[in-house]
Amino acid sequence: xxxxxxxxxxxxxxxxxxxxxxxxxxxxxxxxxxxxxxxxxxxxxxxxxxxxxxxxxxxxxxxxxxxxxxxxxxxxxxxxxxxxxxxxxxxxxxxxxxxxxxxxxxxxxxxxxxxxxxxxxxxxxxxxxxxxxxxxxxxxxxxxxxxxxxxxxxxxxxxxxxxxxxxxxxxxxxxxxxxxxxxxxxxxxxxxxxxxxxxxxxxxxxxxxxxxxxxxxxxxxxxxxxxxxxxxxxxxxxxxxxxxxxxxxxxxxxxxxxxxxxxxxxxxxxxxxxxxxxxxxxxxxxxxxxxxxxxxxxxxxxxxxxxxxxxxxxxxxxxxxxxxxxxxxxxxxxxxxxxxxxxxxxxxxxxxxx
Amino acid sequence: xxxxxxxxxxxxxxxxxxxxxxxxxxxxxxxxxxxxxxxxxxxxxxxxxxxxxxxxxxxxxxxxxxxxxxxxxxxxxxxxxxxxxxxxxxxxxxxxxxxxxxxxxxxxxxxxxxxxxxxxxxxxxxxxxxxxxxxxxxxxxxxxxxxxxxxxxxxxxxxxxxxxxxxxxxxxxxxxxxxxxxxxxxxxxxxxxxxxxxxxxxxxxxxxxxxxxxxxxxxxxxxxxxxxxxxxxxxxxxxxxxxxxxxxxxxxxxxxxxxxxxxxxxxxxxxxxxxxxxxxxxxxxxxxxxxxxxxxxxxxxxxxxxxxxxxxxxxxxxxxxxxxxxxxxxxxxxxxxxxxxxxxxxxxxxxxxxxxxxxxxxxxxxxxxxxxxxxxxxxxxxxxxxxxxxxxxxxx
Numbered sequence: 001x002x003x004x005x006x007x008x009x010x011x012x013x014x015x016x017x018x019x020x021x022x023x024x025x026x027x028x029x030x031x032x033x034x035x036x037x038x039x040x041x042x043x044x045x046x047x048x049x050x051x052x053x054x055x056x057x058x059x060x061x062x063x064x065x066x067x068x069x070x071x072x073x074x075x076x077x078x079x080x081x082x083x084x085x086x087x088x089x090x091x092x093x094x095x096x097x098x099x100x101x102x103x104x105x106x107x108x109x110x111x112x113x114x115x116x117x118x119x120x121x122x123x124x125x126x127x128x129x130x131x132x133x134x135x136x137x138x139x140x141x142x143x144x145x146x147x148x149x150x151x152x153x154x155x156x157x158x159x160x161x162x163x164x165x166x167x168x169x170x171x172x173x174x175x176x177x178x179x180x181x182x183x184x185x186x187x188x189x190x191x192x193x194x195x196x197x198x199x200x201x202x203x204x205x206x207x208x209x210x211x212x213x214x215x216x217x218x219x220x221x222x223x224x225x226x227x228x229x230x231x232x233x234x235x236x237x238x239x240x241x242x243x244x245x246x247x248x249x250x251x252x253x254x255x256x257x258x259x260x261x262x263x264x265x266x267x268x269x270x271x272x273x274x275x276x277x278x279x280x281x282x283x284x285x286x287x288x289x290x291x292x293x294x295x296x297x298x299x300x301x302x303x304x305x306x307x308x309x310x311x312x313x314x315x316x317x318x319x320x321x322x323x324x325x326x327x328x329x330x331x332x333x334x335x336x337x338x339x340x341x342x343x344x345x346x347x348x349x350x351x352x353x354x
Numbered sequence: 355x356x357x358x359x360x361x362x363x364x365x366x367x368x369x370x371x372x373x374x375x376x377x378x379x380x381x382x383x384x385x386x387x388x389x390x391x392x393x394x395x396x397x398x399x400x401x402x403x404x405x406x407x408x409x410x411x412x413x414x415x416x417x418x419x420x421x422x423x424x425x426x427x428x429x430x431x432x433x434x435x436x437x438x439x440x441x442x443x444x445x446x447x448x449x450x451x452x453x454x455x456x457x458x459x460x461x462x463x464x465x466x467x468x469x470x471x472x473x474x475x476x477x478x479x480x481x482x483x484x485x486x487x488x489x490x491x492x493x494x495x496x497x498x499x500x501x502x503x504x505x506x507x508x509x510x511x512x513x514x515x516x517x518x519x520x521x522x523x524x525x526x527x528x529x530x531x532x533x534x535x536x537x538x539x540x541x542x543x544x545x546x547x548x549x550x551x552x553x554x555x556x557x558x559x560x561x562x563x564x565x566x567x568x569x570x571x572x573x574x575x576x577x578x579x580x581x582x583x584x585x586x587x588x589x590x591x592x593x594x595x596x597x598x599x600x601x602x603x604x605x606x607x608x609x610x611x612x613x614x615x616x617x618x619x620x621x622x623x624x625x626x627x628x629x630x631x632x633x634x635x636x637x638x639x640x641x642x643x644x645x646x647x648x649x650x651x652x653x654x655x656x657x658x659x660x661x662x663x664x665x666x667x668x669x670x671x672x673x674x675x676x677x678x679x680x681x682x683x684x685x686x687x688x689x690x691x692x693x694x695x696x697x698x699x700x701x702x703x704x705x706x707x708x709x710x711x712x713x714x715x716x717x718x719x720x721x722x723x724x725x726x727x728x729x730x731x732x733x734x735x736x737x738x739x740x741x742x743x744x745x746x747x748x749x750x
Contacts, residue, residue, distance in 0.1 A: 079604070085487045086509065091545075095469060098548050103397045111549035112610050112736070115458060116488065116509035121737025124604040130621055133604040133739055134517055138506040139489035145506045149521065152528055175486065178472045182480035233496055233505035299487075344493065345505075 003154050006354065007223040009071030009213030011063030011166075012307045013039060014295045015192075015206040020308060021315045026294050029192040032185045032204045033176055034296065045126075052109065053122075054089040056170035059209035060119035061126050064164060068127075070221070071213030076164035078132035079123055080149050082142030084299020086116035088172035096174070119168050140264075140341035141231040143167030143210070143300045144349065148229050150214055166211030167300025179205065184342075186267070195267040195293035196324070203266040206296030210303025212310075218354055223310035227251060227350040235346050241277050244338070247348050253334065260287045260312065260332045262305045263324070264339030266297040271343045278338065279324075287329040289322040302339045306349060309335040313353040358596035358630070358746055359523040360588055363443025363581035365435040366689045368676045369404035369574055373438050378693050381701045382721050386675045388560050388572055394542045401556055404574025404677025405542055406431065417498070424481040425494055426461030431577040431682075432495045432539035440499065443581040443591070445533060452504035452531040454522050455492040455579075456514025456538030458681040460507075461485030462545045491539065504531060509681065511735030512643075513602075514538050515578070516684025516743055520600040522582050532587050537579030537685035546680065547573055553610065561646035561678075563671035564655065564717045566708040571645040574677020578685035580692075595692045598728070599632070599744030601625025610736050611649050616657030618740035619643075619732065623661050626730065626742040636728050637667045637744070639700050641687045642717070643732040644671020645678050654732065655713035668724070670703035670717045684733035684741065691729040691745040698726050 012018060013036050016027050027037070036059065041050055044062040053061075060081070068076065093110040112118075117135040124133050132153065136145035143166070150163040179185045179202075186202040195204060214226060230247045248255060261283045263275045279288060295304050312318055316331050337349040366373065369387025370380035380387065388402045393409060413430040414423060417437070425433065432455060445451070464482040471479060484490045492507040504525075508517045515538025522536035540546075550556050550573060557570035582597070603625060605618025612618070627634060643654055651671075658666050672690050679686055694700060703717035727750045734740045 084489065091486075094549065095466060095545060098544060099466070099469060103544060103548050106548055106552040108549065108552040111545075111552055114549070115511045115736050117511055117735070117737040117739055118609065120510075121604070121609060121739065124606045124738055125609070128606050130604050130606045130617065132602045133510075133737075134508060134521075134602065135510050135737075135739075136506055137488045137509040138492065139487065141506065142489070148530075152524055152530075155528065156524065174469075174473055178480075178483045181472060181475065181477040182483045184483075231506075232503055233493065234502045299489075345489070 003216050005151060005154055005214050005226045006218050007212050007226055007310050008215045008219050009067040010223060010307055010310060011066030011211045013059045013063050014208035014304050016294050020319055021311055021317050023319060026193060026321055031189050033171055034206050035171060036207045054087055054113060054170060055207065056087050056119055056168050057122050060168040061123055063209040064123045064166060064211040067211040067213040068164060071215060073162045073213050075127055075129050076162045077160045078153050078163045079120055079129060080146040080163065080165045081120035081135045082146040082167040082300055083116055083119060083135065083137055083169055084139050084142045085169050086137060087114050087118050088170055088175045090114040092172045092175050138345060140299050140339060140345040141347050143303050144229050144231045144347040154216060161216050163214045164211060165214055166209060167303040168209040169207055169298045169300045171207045176205065193293050196265060196290055198267040199269050201268060201270055203268050203297045205298050207298060208295060208304060210307050222354050224313040224351045225354050227352055229349050231347040234344055237274050237277065240274055241282050244278055244282060244348065251350055255282060258286060258334050258336045259329045260289060260335045262289045262291065262309055262335060262337045264292060264302065265290045266292045274340050274343065285327065287327045288324040290324050291322060302337060302347065305337045309337060309351045313351060357585060358598035359526045359582050360593045361580050361595050361692065362583050362591050362593060363439040363445060364594060364689050364692060365438025366578040366686060367406060367431055367434045368576035368686055369406055370675050374689060380675060384702055384704060386704055388677060396544050396547055398547060398551060400558060402560055402572045403542055404572060406575055424485065426464045426485050426491055427541035428457055428461060428539045429491045429494045431541055433498050435577040436495060436499060436535055436579045439535060439579045439581050445581050447500050449503045450532040451501055452534035453496045453501045454506050454518045454534060454536045456508045456518040456681040457488045457491055458509060458511050458514055458540050459543055459546055460488035460491045462543045463541055466544050510739040511737055512680050512683055513733040513735040513739045513741040514681035516733035516741040517602065519580060519597065519688055519743055520602060520741060523597040523600060526582050526584050532584045534582050535579050536582060538682040539577035540575060540680040540682045542573060542575040555647045557646065560705050561674050562705040563644035563646040563673055563703055564651050564710060564715065565706050566710045568646045568648065568651060571647055572677040574679040576676060576679040576682045576686050578682060578689045580688060593748040595695050596746045596748055597743060598746040599626040599630025601629065602741045605738035605740055607738060612653035612734065614653060616653035618738050619654055619657035619734055620660045622740040622742040623657065623730065626744050630744045632728060634662050637730045638726040639694055639729045640667055640669035641691050641729060641731040642669050642671045643734045644673055646673060652710060652712050655710060655715050659713055666715055668700045668718045668722065670701055672701055674704035687731050688743065691731045694729050695726050695745060695747050699723050
């Protein structure tokens, strides 16, 4: 018998302000690379430690703490992190020094903090948490693999009550801008909220951190039930509907039971057709939402989709700015999230109301 | 209780050989693979490394890659080792076949080569831009072998390979995959060599794991993979050994240093024995992490003492043969653990002369034949990530 898993706490840092449901207007950006809105990190991290930390570490620790505080968890029984591109700022710093100084007179600080598991390790260190700790780094399914691992933790060990899962990615000056060279970013700057109207190659990018406190116990302030996650490295565009139907079948759900889908449409006309099939067939009569016009696309951007889904399921309200079609869904009960990047690393996440 | 997970294939490439057979021969002959860097273009020619003396061009030819391929060196080494593992297990690759790889810096070799070009806006080699991120290396290996299903990468520094093996075993047990290729790959890069050098933990001589006068590690490169299969998929396939236990814990002490009493290592070993359902007396051999840094070896010995008291089983570090291959280390040493079970031999810890004052522990220094049912393999990394695996003889 599988346990139910609930999302009891969320920490979200992105290019948009928090509390999405009560928003009046989205934050606008006119560059294709834009930063996250920083919370007051000093509330969460000691000033001495803060000075040495890159954006990814700051965002990671802070959003992890917000999620744990909200769920009233002191020490989770596992910390599972996803990051597609890891600690780019420190990597870039060490690499540039190495190349500029011809391998001479290097200091180790940025090297030490450059490894992908720095975020997860620093959260453990900050909490004094000696439990299970892993970091996944598989492009756009990094956070999804972390969710899968979390789900397995609960089913393997009946003693596990709480797991902290999150996704973090930061922008860095040079490495992020390389995306202009290989077509990952749009050739010309656009306004972020125009992203879904674009008919051009590439996307826009930003950064963020989303941590989720998962628990076996339902609480009064529980957001949603985390039902399932699925990922597949490559899928033919015409086969995507079959994969979605198979996933729903495994989870014993009818297509009609899904009342809202959140799609990872990122304005890249070379790959957005992956979403067309489910949009036009499976989910023709379903409320369709998108989010990358708000926060840009990055490997763990789907964390924002989970954050949105959890808030929608808790409040019963869907912000207008997310809607792709005119279909109204009175009380959202089951939300499916579908994401991919450059036609690879596809994922499906299923959440339901409690 | 769940049955231990069957291993039906293994493949390896390291500084001591291009396949399992060559690695085994080097291990029993005490033939190390430490040399000066030749393929890696670095100013640090005086730092000994465990370098594989095959160029990227030759590796690409062996793999029949087209001229404009985007394999980094880690991907080349990875594909080379995966190929051997698949051949040995006669693996059927379909939608139910997964691939989980550990890597620390992914395609950093390409990034450090082209970084300046990219900074100047030159797009000629832009196919290597995404190569910096570990998932790219994994994906390109998966694509080479036609693996389209579950593909993921673990990056927990030097315990990545061990964690990849652990995740694969758990997914087989949970029924989420029928077959999975697990392991790790890392190549020598200027980034890691200079990184460890700036930390002042590289030795300028051949490393001496567990010796009182050890003065640092030698960096190495390599790749190794295992094929894990669910029980119902086995049919009459020979089983090389089984993964019976695994444990993962965090030291939560310091980003790069191990705690003095080796708390993370202790917890990881304890958890591994718990999942295997065996007590510490059942462990016949420990393939230690043993990097030959002051800090690691004393912390690991402390942790061993806490688990095994005075009666530590035979242990050795094979890093004096291969160098420390970072994310691949746990995978290389998984292959060595399986060879140890297959041949009923403990491999020597090279370059040892004086026991550490703190523990007095003496590793096995000569090849030793003995009955071996269970081998414990340790992998610890930056970020406090500690993982221990237990490999067992089929039928034990």
